Amino acid sequence: MVLVGIFGFYLGIDLPRLRASLTELEIDRPRIDSIELLSKIGTFLAAIAALISVYAFVFDEPLRRSFEYMAASWWMIGVVLQIGAGLIGRIRLARTAR
Numbered sequence: 001m002v003l004v005g006i007f008g009f010y011l012g013i014d015l016p017r018l019r020a021s022l023t024e025l026e027i028d029r030p031r032i033d034s035i036e037l038l039s040k041i042g043t044f045l046a047a048i049a050a051l052i053s054v055y056a057f058v059f060d061e062p063l064r065r066s067f068e069y070m071a072a073s074w075w076m077i078g079v080v081l082q083i084g085a086g087l088i089g090r091i092r093l094a095r096t097a098r
Helices: 002-013 020-026 033-058 065-097
Strands: none
Touching: 033 065
């Protein structure tokens, strides 16, 4: 789990940027970049799941079974969103470089 988390955080946070010439064309209409949105949502979900896990560990609180499943699913969804955002960003960058 830790290795998948590290991989997800690396791909989700270290997104490649498009060249300035490509981004200058879209100055007139501001848009939300779907890659950055996926990465930010993934980072938020994974961080909340990690915070819940650390709280349970430090304060020696047993979590209810449903809370355990919720934290685990938030972590997994967050990491998958980060990995997906990183891969989509790299694919877009490779296509524009051609």
